[in-house]
Amino acid sequence: MPLRDIPDEDWERMDALRGDTPREEFVRRSLKKVLFPERTRDDELPFGTEPVIDGNGTVPFTFVDLFAGIGGFRCGLTAVGGKCVKTYEWDKFAAKTYRRWYGVDEEEVVEGDFTEIDPAGIPDHDVLAAGFPCQPFSLAGVSKKQSLGRLHGFDDPDQGNLFFAICRAIEAKKPPVVFLENVKNLTSHDRGRTWAVIWTHLETLGYHVFSQVIDASGWVPQHRERIFIVAFRKATFGPDIDQIDFQFPDPPPPAERPRFGDILELEPDLDKYQLSDALWQYLQDYKEKHRKAGNGFGYGIADPDGVSRTMSARYHKDGSEILIRHDPGENPRRLTPREAALLQGFDDDYARMYDHPDGFPQVVSDTQAYRQFGNAVSPKVVEAIAREIVPILRDAVFRSGHRTLLSKRLYRREAA
Structure with missing residues (x-):
């Protein structure tokens, strides 16, 4: 059972046991105690605590969250037993949301230019996680930069070199696992040369690399194709590296996938989120102009029984890519920030892990919230991939005679 799916009554039972210990830390210690009792001090958990553990077993691990945004990686990795040891985020508004959502102090979240770290x-x-900025490689970002005569990709002076900053961190810290996310266009940017550089750099750093484009629509009611990269350090896994059979997850069967209508509020504030007559007319005229030109640009009305288009960071401007019909003959409305959070997968199950029983609170303005959700990685996809990584970590730790023991950083049993 994923931690985010623990019933409310079980959370209440744990809350009665954990005292002043934060939920995230309480669950991590519980996992450690049941898997590695010989490495757990008697005073680490309240007497009589019954640990919560995935039905297939897991293994506690540590991770850093680079270019963290609002914590899509943190939610997904924590749900499978991870403990975040440091966070890096340059945007002050995203950092503000991150601190409030996850109850972390000023020191844990490092603000500023990561290239200067x-x-x-x-x-x-144990795991380096990073959803490095995608604008230098996204179709929209590249098109805009080209129209303005600006550089894009690795030549972007502001964001294009962030991948190399990640490589410097990998070279310095040698994490057993690297877990990255970016836009689908990363694989085709600059006729594939950008992707070749990324793959070659990771292999040169000593990693066995896996990648796949995944559409988040299997887990959230939104088409959102992203490239995910998972890489295992060869020197860490030693002779076992060639036996690693990592597979990216398959989406849930269609009957189990969420519908767009599932995330909609029953009584949204129409005065605030319904489009004005002027904006609605502009969007209709814009779509008609492009229809006559033979392309599909324009607003999109989401089907409650289906999935929406991709939510982007520009959603705050007019909401045109995802509009909602509520009454026939009336102007559509945009998503509320609460709906945008659910559309990206930041649901109440994750929120309860961090003591937010009514869902993650809105910490910033609507404009900033839409930007944050549009830039976010879906935690549900992260969790699904992480559940495929964890067995490999667990098997490496438990395997008798494993020579490298994950650089002695992963919690492990002592070698016999």
Whole structure:
């Protein structure tokens, strides 16, 4: 059972046991105690605590969250037993949301330009997670930069070199696992040369690399295709590296996938979120102009029984890519910030892991919230992929005679 699917009554039972210990830390310690009792101090958990553990077993691990945004990686990795040891995010509004949502202090979230961070100062960790900025490689970002005569991809002076900053962190810290996310266009940007550079750099750093484009629509009611990269360090896994049979997850069967209508509020504030007559007329005229030109640009009305288009960081401007009909003959409305959170997968199950029983609170303005959700990685997809990574970590730890023991950073049984 995923941690985010624990019933409310079980959370209440754990809350009675954990005292002042934060939920995230309580669950991590519980996992450690049941898997590695010989490495757990008697005072680490309240007496009589019954641990919560995935039915197939898991293994506690540590991770760093680079270019963290609002914590899509944090939610997904924590749900399978991960503990975040450091977070890096340049945007002050995203960092504000992150701190409030996850109850972390000022020191855990490092704000600023990651390219100026000394990678040697990053704490040791088992998984390096990063959804590095996608604008230099996205179709929309590339088209806009080309129209303005600006550089894109690795030539972008502001964001194009962030991948190499990640590589410097990998080289310095040598994490057993690297877990990255970016836009689908990364594989085709610059006629495939950008992707070749990324793949070659990871292999040169000593990693066995896997990648796949995944549409989040299997887990959230939104078409959102992203490239995910999972890489295992060869020196860490030693002779077992060739036996690693990592597979990206298959989406749930169609009958189990969420519908767009599932995330909609029953009584949204129409005065605030319904389009004005002027904006609605503009969007209709814009779509008609492009229809006559033979392309499909324009607004999109989401089907309650289906999935929506991709939510982008520009959603705050007019909401045109995802509009909602509520009454026939009336102007459509845009998503509320609460609906945008659910559309991306930041649901109440994750929120309860961090003591938010009524869902994640809105910390910033609507404009900033839409930007944050549009830039986010879906935690449900992260969790699904992480559930495929964890067995490999677990098997490496438990395998008798494993020579490298994951650089002695992963919680493990002592070698016999």
